[in-house]
Amino acid sequence: MKKIYVLHENNEWTIHLQKRLDELSLPYELWHLDEGKIDLSSEPPLGVFYNRISASSHTRDHRYAPEFTEAVLAWLEKHNRIVINGTRALRLEVSKVNQYMALNAAGIATPKTIAAVGKKHIIEAAESLGMDSFITKHNRAGKGQGVQLFHSVQALQDYLDGPLFDDPVDGITLIQQYIKAPEPYIIRHEFINGKFFYAVRVDTSEGFELCPADACSIDDMFCPTDGASSAPKAKFEILTNYRPDFIDAYEAFLADNNVKVAGIEAIQDEDGNVYTYDVNTNTNYNSDAENVAGKFAMLELARYLGSLL
Template sequence: MSETIKPIGIYYEHPDWFKPLFAELERRHISYARIDAAHHRFNPAETDSPYALVVNRMSSSAYLRGNGQGIFHTAGFLTHLEQIGVRVINGTMATSIETNKARQLALLSSLGLSYPETRVVNHVSQVLPAAQELRFPLVVKVNIGGAGAGIVRFDTLEGLEAAVNADQINLGIDQTALVQEYVQPRGGHIVRVETLNGRFLYAMKVFTTGDSFNLCPAEICAIPDEPAADFCLTDAPKKGIQVEEYTPPTEITAAVERIAKAAKIDVGGVEYLIDDRTGEVLFYDINALSNFIADAIKVIGFDPYSRFVDYLEGQLKKTQLAEIV
């Protein structure tokens, strides 16, 4: 590549999750720059960017590593980039969905897709009234979670009331939480579907241990002695969790693609389960921070990072052609 061509900016926070992406870019001799999302500044008066395009890989779990400021900073930075015409992979719309579970449910509702019965609250005083409208057991989960953080199960109203009275309810860094009915997944597994450019890339079943109760796959795979902030579902094969490649029914794949396109997610995952009581398909998480599965070639038969970099190369060429025109 010519030295005059601007690099791809990789905007990220986690120190380890993106090593395979960096390795693939380096293997192809694609110029890129690492942008530390946790320690960052920008000039909103700038009208030009040093990057040909920017790949947004900011993590919602950053606050668990002391980098919560990056979550809120990202919205302004990406808005600035888009306003000056920089192509952003997983831009402001995708980020707004990734970092807000309430928005995820609103999007699912707008698409006519089912999810666990939920109430959204912005004060602890609303938790008990919300719970009284739902069926126990239920979970209280923070609106900005990531890596499965901030989810607690309650089996009875009395237990939840005791937690409220003891000031043990955490509403998270934006003081918003979901009070949501717990759902037992049929077959003891959830399904994560990965998409790229709005299209199905691969899917996998992730089996529970039988001891977990949370709806997020990072908790549904109970990892002993593993800090939630450092465990990712995509590490499941390395952690001894049973994972299987899976091809969902056509109607589910189509629904996932609708979600990805509506959320403007260039690369991301959608998770769902089958309610063991009713057989209903319930979507419960939209993830714009896809860290592709470990041991991918062994599990799914190909390297998704290679496909992702193919996509980035294509986007880079489009950007360069647009500049010429």
């Protein structure tokens, strides 16, 4: 019997999808790819294969999950299986450099960014960026990993020389233009089957842990925006009557890169300019925000995967 195969490395992030697949009586199987083996001379089973491997897998002691998944995807694609978020999506997931180059090729603005390996070159990159304030982040990250705001090159030097320096798993640190937003929030745009489904306003006043999954917790206290909320509000809020013109560019970008499921994050500066800074191809959804809005992305995703069977 043909099934939906969910390729992943974090059980907590599959629970809501499993619930919806069960609700729709769709046959499925989970492939946990933190480790394993694959006979390259064999043929994969028939079915639909949905890849949701995360760039942050190494933070859960699944260091080689993306590499093993890439091998599995190559095997599936060689045999012409239906793969949702295949090899190209995985390459975008694990490299913000790849993301930015692909976004720029689609005419989508990203913050000015310099990639550097080695502490000496990180400092040189910050100096050449020529900005009073800038942020650093990991090229292969997730969960806001490595995101810190600096207001001087000396502050960056102190961080690099101190005990709190966090070396990226792939060695590449990004030194990036600081986008000062008039209010502390970003907007995450969710896509299913390459089409816009909804947008989530994410409050960043308490930090830069932007993963909307119910299993996530806020443990990073570095924010890309200044200021704080004047009143308590939900961290995640699904927007209504929201479809800016750049959504069409996002959909074209996803089509060009064969990405079917994604969350694309953007921030607006004080002059109204929008910068896109992250593409998540293992996107998660927040149940509290969805219950308020009455829109359920995992249900929509399950229906989409079921239609491909």
